[in-house]
Amino acid sequence: MPLEQLPPPPTRQQSNSVLGVPARSSAMSAGHRRTINMSLPGNEQHTNPEHAHLLANKWLGANKLAELVRLQGLVYKKGKFSAIEEEQLRAAIEKYQSEKGLTEVQILETIFSKTDKSKDTAFWSELTSAVPLRPIIAVYHHVRRSYHPMKQQGPWKSYEDDALKQAVADLGQQWEKVSYRVGRMASDCRDRYRNHIVNSDIRITGHWSAEEEEKLTRIVTDMTIKQGKDIDNDVFWGKVSELMGGTRGRQQCRIKWTDALSKTVKNEGRKPRWSPQDAFILVHKVDSLNVRDDTEIDWKLIPDQDWNLWSAHTLQRRWLTLKKGVKGYEDMTHQEIMDILRIKKADLPPPPTSVTRKKKERKVTSAAAVTDSPETRMGSDTAAVIGSSTGPGTTAGVGVGVQPDDSTDSES
């Protein structure tokens, strides 16, 4: 998509996508300003220069990467780009721009050029070197999205939906062409279409009925447990939505499952409730990660064998509320917030005395002891791929004892 062909920026409301203003993501500039201390040590570095070169120069696909991981112990990073990485990329782009004496328009042309090999193939390699553990393809996709002139336009208007419907009717699912007509990024058109346009006539919103919940539970367990698959990782949500008759979309199904139904299933049919113990455990787990910034946390790594009721998603939100409970958190570093929370949550609250509660009593997980003992949980076979978080060896290593505290469970 040559730049000059891009449709003009939308005329609506805000102007955060003015061409030539590559912009920090609005998520960052709005709400929470993050303090990033770039002088902190601990930037991931490759111990193997050969691997670093591979990642930054070869366009390795998934298979090839997996093979290198297996055969050569390649280490690379997946998952969301942290605020620190974004800053590193921004700086690298700026550096490239000033070294080559490029204008804003020219740098965008470089980013969006189509097979313009005469320009500079080294561009992407240079950027990738700024984020050492990332494969070049990941950097390529990330930068192209985050510098796209049509990025982040907020909620869809009904006329945009209409335009989208019409465009898909005319062109089929050729998202680049559709994008040009609608004025939204191709991927956003695709998302809007699959998540909201398809089956919009039969889509249900609002609270789930017991029948729906049962049906979803059945579909998910049929698809996973009954096939010997992993209930947390082997669910195809597009398929699930389809099996629900299209009345619930894939996102609805997924969120409903991971945030609500799955923990009930894991808790032997009873709904667990977030407790002060859980908050305590969470704080100490996050603390033990020793990350520079909470955007570096891979929430999937937080749960362990004895403390696994809460989805990564839930934990992340719980963390946010804990963080917001710290006065002035907006202007504090992760370390400063951590220092306060560590003190605030220094003592393990007493286990819930279940007599006082009604029937909903947590089971299974409560903390008996929490120790900060960083351990290397990643087995050698999985160590190769680092989730979007910790440096090697700093996995959440809090030992949380299981205490079946339910002796007084007053189910009635």
Place this chain on the structure above:
DNA sequence: AACGCAGGTAAGGGTAATATTCATTG
């Protein structure tokens, strides 16, 4: 002619931010 590779588009899979509703507590 066959092959490997860069790199573009689409499909598959997932999360973040926020609003609303519901429960608990002082």
Place this chain on the structure above:
DNA sequence: TCAATGAATATTACCCTTACCTGCGT
């Protein structure tokens, strides 16, 4: 009883990875 607070639930824009394809150089 009521208001404040925190937890649960729902919504949807936005993001990352993988699959698949094409054109090109060797």
